[in-house]
Amino acid sequence: MTPDAALLTEMYRRMCRIRVFEERAIELQRKGEIPGALHTSVNQEAAVVGATLALRHDDYMTGTHRSHGHPIGKGAGINRLMAELMGKATGVCQGRGGSMHLADFSVGSLGESGIIASAVPVAVGAGISAQVRGTDQVSLAFFGDGASNAGAIHESMNMAAIWKVPVVFFCENNQWAVTTSIAKSTSVADIAQRAVAYGFPGVIVDGQDPVAVFTATTEAVERARRGEGPTLVEAKTYRTLEHAEGLPIPAKYREESEVDAWRLRDPLPAFAKRLVSEGVLTGRQVEEIDRDVDLEVDAAIKFARDSEFPSVESVFDGLFSDPIVPLARLR
Amino acid sequence: MVNTVAAPAPTSAARRKGRRLTYLGAIREAQYEEMSNDPSVVLLGEDIEAGMFGTSGGLRDEFGPARVRDTPISELGFCGAAVGMAMTGLRPIVDLSIATFTYAGFDAIVSQAAKSGYMFGAQAKIPVVYRAAMFYGGSDAAHHSDRPYATFMTVPGLKIIAPSSPYDAMGLLKSAIRDDDPVMCFEDKNLWGIRETLPEEEFFVPLGKAAVKREGSDVTIVAIAGAVRLALQAAEELNGDGISAEVIDPRSLVPLDWPAIFESVSKTGRLVIADPASRTCSAASEIAATVTEELFGQLKHAPVRVTTPDVQIPFSPPLERTLYPSVTRIVDAARKTIR
Numbered sequence A: 001m002t003p004d005a006a007l008l009t010e011m012y013r014r015m016c017r018i019r020v021f022e023e024r025a026i027e028l029q030r031k032g033e034i035p036g037a038l039h040t041s042v043n044q045e046a047a048v049v050g051a052t053l054a055l056r057h058d059d060y061m062t063g064t065h066r067s068h069g070h071p072i073g074k075g076a077g078i079n080r081l082m083a084e085l086m087g088k089a090t091g092v093c094q095g096r097g098g099s100m101h102l103a104d105f106s107v108g109s110l111g112e113s114g115i116i117a118s119a120v121p122v123a124v125g126a127g128i129s130a131q132v133r134g135t136d137q138v139s140l141a142f143f144g145d146g147a148s149n150a151g152a153i154h155e156s157m158n159m160a161a162i163w164k165v166p167v168v169f170f171c172e173n174n175q176w177a178v179t180t181s182i183a184k185s186t187s188v189a190d191i192a193q194r195a196v197a198y199g200f201p202g203v204i205v206d207g208q209d210p211v212a213v214f215t216a217t218t219e220a221v222e223r224a225r226r227g228e229g230p231t232l233v234e235a236k237t238y239r240t241l242e243h244a245e246g247l248p249i250p251a252k253y254r255e256e257s258e259v260d261a262w263r264l265r266d267p268l269p270a271f272a273k274r275l276v277s278e279g280v281l282t283g284r285q286v287e288e289i290d291r292d293v294d295l296e297v298d299a300a301i302k303f304a305r306d307s308e309f310p311s312v313e314s315v316f317d318g319l320f321s322d323p324i325v326p327l328a329r330l331r
Numbered sequence B: 001m002v003n004t005v006a007a008p009a010p011t012s013a014a015r016r017k018g019r020r021l022t023y024l025g026a027i028r029e030a031q032y033e034e035m036s037n038d039p040s041v042v043l044l045g046e047d048i049e050a051g052m053f054g055t056s057g058g059l060r061d062e063f064g065p066a067r068v069r070d071t072p073i074s075e076l077g078f079c080g081a082a083v084g085m086a087m088t089g090l091r092p093i094v095d096l097s098i099a100t101f102t103y104a105g106f107d108a109i110v111s112q113a114a115k116s117g118y119m120f121g122a123q124a125k126i127p128v129v130y131r132a133a134m135f136y137g138g139s140d141a142a143h144h145s146d147r148p149y150a151t152f153m154t155v156p157g158l159k160i161i162a163p164s165s166p167y168d169a170m171g172l173l174k175s176a177i178r179d180d181d182p183v184m185c186f187e188d189k190n191l192w193g194i195r196e197t198l199p200e201e202e203f204f205v206p207l208g209k210a211a212v213k214r215e216g217s218d219v220t221i222v223a224i225a226g227a228v229r230l231a232l233q234a235a236e237e238l239n240g241d242g243i244s245a246e247v248i249d250p251r252s253l254v255p256l257d258w259p260a261i262f263e264s265v266s267k268t269g270r271l272v273i274a275d276p277a278s279r280t281c282s283a284a285s286e287i288a289a290t291v292t293e294e295l296f297g298q299l300k301h302a303p304v305r306v307t308t309p310d311v312q313i314p315f316s317p318p319l320e321r322t323l324y325p326s327v328t329r330i331v332d333a334a335r336k337t338i339r
Helices: A005-030 A045-052 A069-073 A078-085 A120-133 A151-162 A191-198 A210-225 A256-263 A267-277 A283-306 A312-316 B023-037 B059-063 B075-087 B099-103 B106-119 B149-153 B166-178 B227-240 B258-268 B283-298 B317-321 B327-338
Strands: A060-062 A139-144 A167-173 A202-206 A231-236 B020-022 B041-045 B068-070 B091-098 B129-134 B159-161 B183-188 B195-197 B211-214 B219-223 B245-249 B252-254 B271-278 B304-308
Touching: A005 A045, A005 A069, A005 A078, A005 A210, A005 A267, A005 A283, A045 A069, A045 A139, A045 A167, A045 A210, A045 A231, A045 A267, A060 A120, A069 A078, A078 A283, A120 A139, A120 A151, A120 A167, A120 B075, A120 B106, A151 A167, A151 A191, A151 B075, A167 A191, A167 A210, A191 A202, A191 A231, A202 A210, A210 A231, A267 A283, B020 B023, B020 B166, B023 B041, B023 B059, B023 B166, B023 B183, B041 B075, B059 B068, B075 B091, B075 B106, B091 B099, B091 B166, B099 B106, B099 B129, B129 B166, B149 B159, B149 B183, B149 B252, B149 B283, B159 B166, B166 B183, B166 B195, B211 B227, B219 B227, B219 B258, B219 B327, B227 B245, B227 B271, B227 B327, B245 B258, B258 B283, B271 B283, B271 B327, B283 B304, B304 B327
Parallel strands: A060 A139, A139 A167, A167 A231, A202 A231, B041 B068, B041 B091, B091 B129, B129 B183, B159 B183, B219 B245, B219 B271, B271 B304
Antiparallel strands: B020 B195, B159 B252, B211 B245
16 A cells, blocks of 8 residues: 555654654653653654554554654554653553553553563454454554564464464564664564564565555555464664663663664655655645644643642552552551 | 442353352353353463363353464463453453463563553553462472462452352352453362352352351461361361361452451451461461551460461472471461460
């Protein structure tokens, strides 16, 4: 499926939304307005948006610790996401989850996981559920190059293969698991090769090209929807920022030249340029989108700042669906 | 106070014939009734299509391969998959066979099942049941003999049941399947063959409600899972000495029926806890500590724990035999509180 002009424009808008959302989040984290760790996907937006736009609204997905972009890509509103990053009561998870544990069930985002690879089986389960319930929904599991060596992924791929689960395993290979390179950690040059072991297709795609990612993921989604089982899509991308904001890494673990080379492949200006050269957008329209997104993120920050923190009394809310009163409260 | 479940409407499909059931048969019947009643209930686990331990025989033929499926030996994978199933409209029962296999699924149970409801701001309910049989006392040695419910009691967000009879196995499991939160069901292998005549009509045992198995006035014996029948025998023996023991089976460890325990200990002033699990940070320890904090002034003796010592379970029968709570050890503990 070739994306039309409207979809290409939406692709650019969502990539921008993720970039600006995260750049502003970095500032807010440095100022102390966002507590805790913050892992951004700067430079990986094309992979995120290409994959999420290949999904239908009622399709499911699970995310990772580096996952602000996934719900944004799938169409979640950013006000409640930003409020969640600040730990506010209006946050999408009521201030229980924070940056690494976003979820927006209203757009099929079944949650992100601070534990590497841990949510991948959950995505498989959502796919099994669609099969059992007789719907044609598809589930997509995001994971990284580091996660590709975790047992949960391999158990998931085998289960998905034997039961032809409608699931897409989407690897954002950003080359570095904190300070460990894929070359050091991984038995194969391309993670997509691993699909061979489970008897389903593995596809490598340029993660800096949102159209290529969209096209490959759409094929995988359609295959899953037809009942033909899983596909592994590996998007080659790169983490240009540090593993987490404010995380001091004592030793130098990668060459600055490597980072610089990937900075030159920043998907945002490249995609904007391409849309203009192909006549999809004018330069002015690109600027308008950029400005709109800035305003949207401004509004999200204002919404989050204006929101209250959850009340201390609410701390047990949501632990159980029918409240168990802790013994301390019986007194 | 404690969690109670309103009695749901009877299921039409509940089978009434042959209600004299073993513990295992009661578990199968609970699964059969709930699967008949609700098409969202599904069963998955290793070797369940063949009905290996006797809790799933014939269910695949009855409900089909989509709802009853053998899994590969991938506990981490299928324990996690069950969470995704539970989030999206199913009510999975995961048969983990032997309780030590929960360790292989631990991340899925703790990081996903227990946390996803709370951590995502109650956007999803996680109605999953993890069933696991506790093998112990049969020379199964260290890899197949743990009683790990206390490990999971330290994880907020999990409910935990430990039935001690066919009646409770059936009633608790049916409630667990209908519960909207993750529930772990620890089944005691030493009770598998026990038979009981169950009510003709459908019944439920609510989570969080203890059973007073025997009334008494001198000492309270709180007993868990397989230790309940030992405690009842101990109470009988104590009765011969003129000591009146009350026996309480909490049935659910989370939520725990504190009011029932407090009421009994307020009456007797003495507490023995018989718990087949190992001693440190056990359910017995938690009950002893909490009762001491809450009822210190009413206690006539410090609570006494009868547990398994902190040692791996050895293979050789003479080594293993003496480790678990026994009638003698429970009697001795009760006497100790009275001397």
